[in-house]
Amino acid sequence: MKDKIKIAIVGLGYVGLPLARLFATKYNVIGFDINQQRVEELKKGIDSTLEVENEVLENVLIDAPNAEKGLFCTTLLEEIRNCNYYIITVPTPxxxxxxxxxxxxxxxxxxxxxxxxxxxxxxxESTVYPGATEEVCIPILEKASRLKYNKDFFAGYSPERINPGDKEHTVEKILKVTSGSTLEIGEKVNDLYASVITAGTHLAPSIKVAEAAKVIENSQRDINIAFVNELAKIFNLLNIDTQAVLEAAGTKWNFLPFKPGLVGGHCIGVDPYYLAQKAQEVGYHPEIILAGRRMNDSMGNYVASEVVKLLVQQDIKVKNARVLVLGITFKENCPDVRNTKVVDVIENLKEFGTEVTIFDPWANTSEVKREYNLETLRNMPQNKYDAIVLAVSHKEFLEIDFIKHLNPKGVIYDVKGFLNCKVQGKL
Structure with a gap:
């Protein structure tokens, strides 16, 4: 099997690169991406997403596409023509x-x-609604190749389960769901992944089942987080510490340990919309899924409003109040800013007339500027602020002397329940 396989990974982002690196330990892998800058960085052994350590990446890189094993990166479509497995790992926003x-x-x-x-x-591997692979992608493949599906070429679906920034649950340590367009192809796809995934594989009976399994994984998490976000709003009105409540409830063996917060990123904040659209296409209005999305999408506005309330309570004039927002990535200790809901907090604070400064040691400043037209700092500013909002729990923020950076009546709002110092507000 190993000697006959040549794999093309199409899309070298947070999902594609770790997968390409893993397969390259056993197979000849061609990594293809249309981003010239990204490919040039990877050829130098540099991964700006920080998902693959530079030394690990360098160990699998090869200079020519025809070695027995290793990873060759390219922007030239022609260089993947000789592959016989094509794994597509592009984003689905x-x-x-x-x-x-x-x-x-x-x-x-x-x-x-x-x-x-x-x-x-x-x-x-891209997350889609059930049926998308065979209803949308396969006809495109047939038209472009002039080949017949399940006669001349075949397909599979194996949903990605990458958790950006997680150095413990890496791709080979996460059980992989697999599927194929026929029983025989399903076995082949499963065998391919099983050869590198140490956590094991689960062969689903069809592509649609595998697609559905992926999209409900994140929809379930989204709904659970929406529930605790709603609890946070209720308990704040009742003057009860939400974190203390969750800690007490968590002593029961089957209580699910979810925490309130901003729900962004390329998975949890996106995937439920894929399932919801497909449900609506077949005549069903998904009430719980969309209610969860509305709750979680409202949290940026809620956080901003709570910060403004704290300013008013401290007799600090809201208009032109100086606010420092700590973190703009969608999660902690990770440079990924895709679909970050911290932007909602920032935009709402600006609508109240505050002057917002953003500090994030992980975020790429040019990417934030390009995606959101916002200026960010990579180093902690040495000014004093009327409010400091911890939006992302980067480890570096534990080292900040907050009192040093606050005006006399200044307030701290801890979105993540992360800080050890005294705070005036938190979810």
């Missing part, structure tokens, strides 16, 4: 109206279709 945007998936399918050959297998 939503647009400004929270409608699924399949553009990256469509474009990558067109690209792979143009080099597809008889007996090749195309595997999708």
């Amino acid at each position: 939503v647009d400004k109206n929270n409608k699924p945007d399949l553009t990256p998936l469509v474009k990558s399918s067109e690209s792979v279709g143009s080099v597809l050959k008889k007996n090749d297998i195309v595997i999708y």
Whole structure:
């Protein structure tokens, strides 16, 4: 099996690169991405997403595409033509109206279709609604390749389970769901992943089942977080410490340990919309899923309003009040700013007339500027502020002397329940 397989990984981001690195320990892997800068960095052994350590990446990099094993990175489509497994790991975002945007998936399918050959297998890892692979992607592959599905070429679906910034649950240590367009292909896809995934695999009976399994994983988490976010709003009105309540309830063996917070990123804050749209297409209005989304999408406005209340209580004039927001990435100790809901906090604070400064030692300043038109600092500013809002629990923030950076009546709002110092507000 090993000697016959040549794998193309299409999309070298947070999902694709760790997978490519892992497969490259046993197989010849061609990593393809349309981002020239990204590919050039990877060729130098540098991963700006910090998902793969530079030394680990350097150990699998090869200079030519035809070695027995290793990873060759390229922006040239022609260099993946000789592969026989194509694994597509592009993002599947939503647009400004929270409608699924399949553009990256469509474009990558067109690209792979143009080099597809008889007996090749195309595997999708991107999160989609049930049916998307066979209803949207397969027709594109057929049209571009002029080959017949399940006769000339085949497909599989193996949903990604990457957790950005997590150095413990890396790709090989997370059990992998697999599937194929026929029983035989399902076994082949499963065997491929099983050869590198030490945690094991689970072969689903169909592509649709595997797609559905992935999309409900994050929908379930989204709903659970929405529940504790609602609890936080209620307990704040009752003047009860939400964290203390959750800690007490957590002493029961089957209580689920979810915490309130901002729900962003490319998975939990996005995937439920994919399932909701598909449900609506078949005539069902998903009440719980969309209610959870509305609750979680409201938290940026809620946090900003709570900070403003604290300023008013301290007799601090809200207009032109100086606010320092700590963190803009979507989660702690990770440079990923995709779909970060900290932006909602910032925009709402600005609508109240405050002057907002953003400090994040992890975020790429040019990326934040390009995505959100916001200026960020990589070093802690030496000014004093009327309010400090901890939005992301980066480890570096524990080292800050907050009193030194606060005006006499200044307030601290801890979104994450992370700080050891005295705070005036928290979820």
